[in-house]
Amino acid sequence: xxxxxxxxxxxxxxxxxxxxxxxxxxxxxxxxxxxxxxxxxxxxxxxxxxxxxxxxxxxxxxxxxxxxxxxxxxxxxxxxxxxxxxxxxxxxxxxxxxxxxxxxxxxxxxxxxxxxxxxxxxxxxxxxxxxxxxxxxxxxxxxxxxxxxxxxxxxxxxxxxxxxxxxxxxxxxxxxxxxxxxxxxxxxxxxxxxxxxxxxxxxxxxxxxxxxxxxxxxxxxxxxxxxxxxxxxxxxxxxx
Amino acid sequence: xxxxxxxxxxxxxxxxxxxxxxxxxxxxxxxxxxxxxxxxxxxxxxxxxxxxxxxxxxxxxxxxxxxxxxxxxxxxxxxxxxxxxxxxxxxxxxxxxxxxxxxxxxxxxxxxxxxxxxxxxxxxxxxxxxxxxxxxxxxxxxxxxxxxxxxxxxxxxxxxxxxxxxxxxxxxxxxxxxxxxxxxxxxxxxxxxxxxxxxxxxxxxxxxxxxxxxxxxxxxxxxxxxxxxxxxxxxxxxxxxxxxxxxxxxxxxxxxxxxxxxxxxxxxxxxxxxxxxxxxxxxxxxxxxxxxxxxxxxxxxxxxxxxxxxxxxxxxxxxxxxxxxxxxxxxxxxxxxxxxxxxxxxxxxxxxxxxxxxxxxxxxxxxxxxxxxxxxxxxxxxxxxxxxxxxxxxxxxxxxxxxxxxxxxxxxxxxxxxxxxxxxxxxxxxxxxxxxxxxxxxxxxxxxxxxxxxxxxxxxxxxxxxxxxxxxxxxxxxxxxx
Ligand code: HEM
Ligand code: SF4
Ligand code: SF4
Numbered sequence: 001x002x003x004x005x006x007x008x009x010x011x012x013x014x015x016x017x018x019x020x021x022x023x024x025x026x027x028x029x030x031x032x033x034x035x036x037x038x039x040x041x042x043x044x045x046x047x048x049x050x051x052x053x054x055x056x057x058x059x060x061x062x063x064x065x066x067x068x069x070x071x072x073x074x075x076x077x078x079x080x081x082x083x084x085x086x087x088x089x090x091x092x093x094x095x096x097x098x099x100x101x102x103x104x105x106x107x108x109x110x111x112x113x114x115x116x117x118x119x120x121x122x123x124x125x126x127x128x129x130x131x132x133x134x135x136x137x138x139x140x141x142x143x144x145x146x147x148x149x150x151x152x153x154x155x156x157x158x159x160x161x162x163x164x165x166x167x168x169x170x171x172x173x174x175x176x177x178x179x180x181x182x183x184x185x186x187x188x189x190x191x192x193x194x195x196x197x198x199x200x201x202x203x204x205x206x207x208x209x210x211x212x213x214x215x216x217x218x219x220x221x222x223x224x225x226x227x228x229x230x231x232x233x234x235x236x237x238x239x240x
Numbered sequence: 241x242x243x244x245x246x247x248x249x250x251x252x253x254x255x256x257x258x259x260x261x262x263x264x265x266x267x268x269x270x271x272x273x274x275x276x277x278x279x280x281x282x283x284x285x286x287x288x289x290x291x292x293x294x295x296x297x298x299x300x301x302x303x304x305x306x307x308x309x310x311x312x313x314x315x316x317x318x319x320x321x322x323x324x325x326x327x328x329x330x331x332x333x334x335x336x337x338x339x340x341x342x343x344x345x346x347x348x349x350x351x352x353x354x355x356x357x358x359x360x361x362x363x364x365x366x367x368x369x370x371x372x373x374x375x376x377x378x379x380x381x382x383x384x385x386x387x388x389x390x391x392x393x394x395x396x397x398x399x400x401x402x403x404x405x406x407x408x409x410x411x412x413x414x415x416x417x418x419x420x421x422x423x424x425x426x427x428x429x430x431x432x433x434x435x436x437x438x439x440x441x442x443x444x445x446x447x448x449x450x451x452x453x454x455x456x457x458x459x460x461x462x463x464x465x466x467x468x469x470x471x472x473x474x475x476x477x478x479x480x481x482x483x484x485x486x487x488x489x490x491x492x493x494x495x496x497x498x499x500x501x502x503x504x505x506x507x508x509x510x511x512x513x514x515x516x517x518x519x520x521x522x523x524x525x526x527x528x529x530x531x532x533x534x535x536x537x538x539x540x541x542x543x544x545x546x547x548x549x550x551x552x553x554x555x556x557x558x559x560x561x562x563x564x565x566x567x568x569x570x571x572x573x574x575x576x577x578x579x580x581x582x583x584x585x586x587x588x589x590x591x592x593x594x595x596x597x598x599x600x601x602x603x604x605x606x607x608x609x610x611x612x613x614x615x616x617x618x619x620x621x622x623x624x625x626x627x628x629x630x631x632x633x634x635x636x637x638x639x640x641x642x643x644x645x646x647x648x649x650x651x652x653x654x655x656x657x658x659x660x661x662x663x664x665x666x667x668x669x670x671x672x673x674x675x676x677x678x679x680x681x682x683x684x685x686x687x688x689x690x691x692x693x694x695x696x697x698x699x700x701x702x703x704x705x706x707x708x709x710x711x712x713x714x715x716x717x718x719x720x721x722x
Contacts, residue, residue, distance in 0.1 A: 033318070040311040043525070044561040046404070048396055049620045049646055065400065074647075075325035075398035083323070083400075138264050140324040142339045143348070145370040148322050213361050218401060221319035226312045227393075227402035232620045234560045235575045 012190040015198070019183055022208040029212025030220065037224040051232035058231040065228055079133065086126035090155075092119035093162075100173075100180050120163045127156045151216060154207055161200035171197040244663040248272055248336045249671070257640045257679025259672050261328035265337035272665045274387045274423035274657075281424070284431040285527055288420030295419035296374055300357050302418045303350075303411070307358065312407045317354045320344060320403055326395035330405075331649045332388050335668025340385045343395035343405040349381055350412050379421065386412040387423060388665050390657050391522065392613035392650035406655075410521075413656075417524040425659035429519040430527050433534070437514050438483035444511035450486050451509070458494055464722045466501045468493070471542065472508035478539045479507050479580070480516040481550030482690030489693050491710055492551055495717030496580060502596050502720050503587060507548075513538035516555030517690065522656035532558050533566045545573045548580050551711050553614030553689035554655060560619055581624040581688055581712060588631055593720075601719040602633040608682035609638070609712075610673065610696065611648035612689035614655075622646070625688050625712045632719035643676040651687075653695035670699030678705045685709045 052058050064070055072080040096116040099105040131152050134144045165171045175192035182189040191198060210216065223229065248269040250262050279289035292298055307314050327342040328334065339345050348370070355362030355371035362371030372378060391406035416422060432441040442450075451468035458466045469475060477500070485493040486509075500507045513534040520528030539547050547569075549559045559577040563569055569576045587593055607629055615621035622645050629636050643649055652670030677685055677700065685696060685707045696709040 037311060037315050040308060040314050042311040043309060044564050046312055046407070047620075048393065048402055048404070049617050050622060051620060065402070069400045071398055071402065072323070072325050072400040075329065079323060079325060137324070139261070139327040139339070139342060142264060143322045143324050143327065143342065143344045145322070146368050147370055150368075151321075213359065215319060215321050218319040218321055221315045222401050224311065224315045225319075225402045226315070227396055227404050227407075234563060235577065 008193065009190075015191055015201075016183065016188045018205055019188075022205040023183075026208040026211060030217075033212055033217055034220050034224075037221065042226045042230070045230060045232070045234050046226040047230040047232040048227040049232070051230070053233055054231050058229050062223060062225075062229050066222055082126055082129045082133065085122060086130060089119045089123035089126060092116055093123060093159075100177055101184060103177075103181060120159060120166070124156065124159045124163065127152055127159065131156070147214060151210075151214065154203065154210070158200065158203045158207065161196055161203060165194070165196045165200055169194070169196050245271075246664065246667075248338070248664040249668040250335060250337050254672075254675040254679070257676045258642060259334050259675060262334065262337035264339045266339060268338035269332075269336040269341065269388060269665060269668070270338065270384060272388065272662050273384050274425060274659060275661050277422040277424050277427040281427040281431040282420075282422060284434060285427060285523075287417050287422060287427065287524070291420040295379075295421075299374055299379075299415050299419045300353070302415045303354060304358065306411050306414065307354075310407070310411065312404060313411050316347070316401075316403045316407055317351055319401055320347065320351070320399075322348075323400070326399050326403070326405070329395050329398045330389075331392075331394070331652060331669045331672045332390075332665060335652070335671045336665070338388075340381070341388055343389075343399075346385050346389055347403070347405050347408045349378070349385060350408050353378060379416075382412050382416060383421060386416070387656065387662070388669075390613070390650045390652070390654035390669065392654055393617040394613065394647070394650065397617065397646050413522065414524045422523060423656065423659070426519050426523050426656045430523060430531065433515060433519070433531055437510070437512050437534070439515050439517050439519065440483045440487060442483060442487070442514070447483075447486065447509070447511050447514055454486075454490060454493060454497070457490075458497070462722055464501070466494075466497050466722070468497050469506070469508040471511055472506070474543050475506045475508035476545050477505060477507040478542055478544040478547045479509055479550060480513060480535055480538075480547060480555065481509065482517045482552035482555060483515045484690040484694065485550055485711075486514070489551075489690060489711055489714070491714040491717065492693075495711060495713030495715070496550065498717045498720045498722060499584065499587075499713065502722065503592055508542060508544070510538035510542055512541060516549050516552045516559065518555060518558035519656065521554055521558050528558060528561075529565050532562060535559075535562065536566050536569070539572065546578060547572060547576065548578050548583055550580050551688040551690065551693075551713060553612035553619070553691060556621065557614040557618040579619070579621060579624070581621060581628060584713070584716065585624045585627050588627065593631075596721050597632050597716075597719045598721050599632055599634050599719060602684075602715055603635065605633065605684035605708075605715075606635045606637060606680075606682045607633045607684045607686055607715065608636070608677060608680045609644070610651065610677070610685055610687040610692060611644055611646075612654070612687055612692050613648060613650045615688055616644075616648045617646055621688070625686070628712050628716055629686060632716045637680045637682055639676040639680055643672065649673040649676065651689070651692040651695040652699055654689075654691050658691050658694055666695060667699055667702045670695060671703060674699050674703035674705050677707055678703070683707055684715075686712050686715055688712050 098109045134140045171194040179191045282289045333341040352372035353374045361369040389409040393406045396404035429439045518531045520531040649672040653666045
């Protein structure tokens with residue numbers, strides 16, 4: 001085997017190993033954090049007034065929080081708009097990505113193709129806005145630290161490399177899909193030898209490793225916030 | 241002229257009753273600190289009398305214990321994205337411009353320590369993960385800024401995840417109490433409760449005297465013999481007022497007495513527990529529980545059917561904890577826990593007060609209502625006081641919408657801050673509320689909290705708002721036809 005070919009094989013093997021490591025870390029890390037939240041008790045009622053009085057009401061309140069960020073809307077309209085667009089675009093992108101991991105591709109992923117065209121750009125612009133905001137507003141600048149810039153930069157780079165592979169330096173989708181499905185079915189094959197795709201992929205691995213141990217965990221933590229997910233039902237009263 | 245350092249206070253005027261977020265002023269209020277506790281008080285309430293030699297290790301261990309015990313703390317320490325939505329929502333930031341009074345920055349003081357000792361990234365790469373040691377400097381910041389937070393939860397209303405910085409402050413104070421760092425004001429008050437049954441340190445004999453004095457007073461004013469019963473066995477209702485109602489806010493106390501009189505309900509206070517206010521809430525869990533247990537003990541000693549909490553914000557916040565803190569209340573008549581405002585509204589709705597209210601009696605007042613933070617953000621008590629005011633006053637006006645109900649501002653001295661040495665913080669924190677009151681032109685500021693009733697006259701005076709402060713029960717008392 002020639003040296004470049006040997007190196008490539010080595011790299012491909014490492015990448016496959018890293019992929020599995022990232023996948024396992026992501027899943028176990030997430031479980032570790034979320035199970036931690038689940039099993040920790042709340043020693044006293046903490047529902048934030050005005051609170052729903054039933055469990056169903058509390059579930060609806062959390063669902064509303066997850067979908068529409070109403071508290072943020074009350075606090076800061078510009079941030080709300082930026083944040084909401086950012087997250088919706090993120091979900092569109094994530095759902096669209098299912099087609100790289102599934103066979104056959106789920107209907108929703110296909111149906112979204114027209115919106116998806118824009119989601120990447122919108123996502124990128126939203127990230128730029130959120131980044132700009134952190135630097136431009138003195139209060140946001142004061143509270144921003146390395147992890148905050150890092151999270152945005154990481155997502156931004158993933159988006160940028162993703163867009164570039166899609167619209168500029170095309171990668172052969174058949175190869176990509178062979179690679180991802182290979183990983184998922186535990187019969188790994190070599191990745192497509194496309195530098196930009198590999199950078200994109202490595203960044204995503206980084207994101208998976210980082211996610212459970214960082215503030216990105218808000219995606220799961222939001223479901224466990226006692227001020228929002230508790231009903232106000234302390235007054236076990238019949239008379240009132 | 242003020243007798244304290246006014247440098248921490250921002251004096252810029254509001255626009256339409258609303259303050260604009262100030263520019264950041266680094267360290268503006270870093271010098272404002274509560275006095276440290278005295279050994280005689282800490283000894284009485286089972287806390288170390290001085291800072292422990294191994295305080296760092298003990299503090300970190302305590303944090304670990306709290307993480308296991310309190311879901312809110314655990315979740316809130318992890319998931320803040322530092323979006324800054326809460327930053328300009330705290331009255332202490334609005335009043336001082338000190339960036340550490342932005343709720344997120346305040347919480348980061350504890351979060352940095354949490355990351356340093358309890359997260360994989362923070363342990364390995366403290367700088368990159370925004371983690372910091374629990375050292376002398378950090379402890380000093382904790383002591384300052386966790387006692388410049390009134391645990392009011394206003395930030396929580398605006399946070400997309402409902403992150404409640406009050407919960408973080410409660411944890412930080414608990415850790416400090418554990419290692420022997422606490423304030424004179426809070427520890428002294430808790431010690432007084434164990435000694436005398438109430439926060440003011442009024443001995444039983446003086447409490448009885450004062451009740452008799454109030455009886456004479458009311459008889460003189462109205463010609464009606466209205467009782468202020470003390471330790472009455474078998475009364476229907478045990479009233480746990482804030483003890484200040486019996487001394488400072490006597491008009492509120494008279495309001496309760498008139499209400500029970502008109503309804504013909506037998507009631508009593510207890511000299512074992514004549515205090516609803518629970519300063520344990522501002523200190524540590526063990527004392528909170530111990531103070532709260534006294535209410536049920538008193539009720540059992542007297543054999544009452546119902547316990548009613550008086551007009552005190554944090555008493556009510558702790559009050560709704562009662563079943564989880566002090567055990568089931570099944571032996572009492574529901575509803576429980578029960579607040580005097582809820583009780584009054586229930587009576588109004590049931591028609592028990594029909595024809596017994598003369599609304600015109602309060603016509604000299606243009607009334608506005610201050611939502612105490614603990615009632616309006618922790619206690620589900622927002623409509624009731626308003627319903628009572630509307631029932632007994634002709635002239636009621638609301639403050640600007642962003643300053644009432646769940647968006648209410650703290651009076652500026654809640655949850656352990658009502659102490660004179662931190663007057664700059666109290667007046668700075670009291671500014672948003674004062675400006676909103678000024679905007680209404682009201683001459684009577686009603687509220688249902690004894691701490692508010694102590695702070696508001698001072699802050700209104702400082703900010704030049706001519707208004708009388710009093711209770712909702714006081715307004716009702718004025719209007720009741722005896
Ligand atoms: C249940 C799902 C999720 C919900 C409800 C949610 C909600 C929010 C909210 C309300 C904010 C604050 C506003 C802002 O600063 O943008 C936020 C911030 C953020 N979210 Fe999410 N999120 C979710 C999932 C995710 C995921 C899966 C990621 C990325 C992998 C993510 C990345 C971020 C980032 C980076 C920020 C900070 C933005 C900034 O720096 O301003 N979120 N999220
Ligand atoms: S609003 Fe919530 S998430 Fe945003 S900085 Fe404040 S505490 Fe953190
Ligand atoms: S709980 Fe109240 S006082 Fe404390 S940080 Fe939040 S808004 Fe400020």
